[in-house]
Amino acid sequence: MGIERRQFPRVEVEWPVTMLTSMGPIEGEVMNVSLGGAFIYCKEQPNTNETFRMLIKVPHQRQFVRATARIARSNIYDLDDPDAFPGIGVRFVEISEDDLQYIRDVVAKHQE
Numbered sequence: 427m428g429i430e431r432r433q434f435p436r437v438e439v440e441w442p443v444t445m446l447t448s449m450g451p452i453e454g455e456v457m458n459v460s461l462g463g464a465f466i467y468c469k470e471q472p473n474t475n476e477t478f479r480m481l482i483k484v485p486h487q488r489q490f491v492r493a494t495a496r497i498a499r500s501n502i503y504d505l506d507d508p509d510a511f512p513g514i515g516v517r518f519v520e521i522s523e524d525d526l527q528y529i530r531d532v533v534a535k536h537q538e
Contacts, residue, residue: 434460437536439484445495446479447472454513456482461529463498463517471502471514480516484528491528494520 441456443466454468464482472478474497482491495516502512521529 434462435533435537436460436465437533439532441485441491442483444481445472446481448476448478449473457511457513459529460533461518461526463495463515465511465513465515467511467513469502469512471500472497474500477519484532491525492522493518493525 436458437460438458439456441459443454443456443464445452445454445466445468449472452468452470452472454466456464457467458465477494477496480491480493480495482493483489484491495518497514498517499515500513502514
């Protein structure tokens with residue numbers, strides 16, 4: 427049994443995301459999110475050391491969550507588990523207090 431290293435609880439979501447990178451936009455889907463970051467299902471990834479902007483389309487009340495992020499981990503190019511989603515784990519580097527509060531509310535609602 428592995429040790430849980432995450433600092434913040436994560437909740438499952440299905441939110442389209444556009445990552446604005448030096449290579450151009452990369453489309454994906456946020457599969458889970460926390461106050462500290464997200465896991466994004468995608469078939470290509472930004473450069474490993476790049477900080478990039480993200481536009482996350484969330485349902486209902488608002489248009490987008492905007493954040494600046496960096497890759498924390500990636501399994502796109504070395505999928506050991508054939509059932510795993512290819513994607514990247516990102517850590518938020520910068521996010522507005524309003525967008526952070528929205529994520530806080532989503533996490534709290536899913537934990538009820």
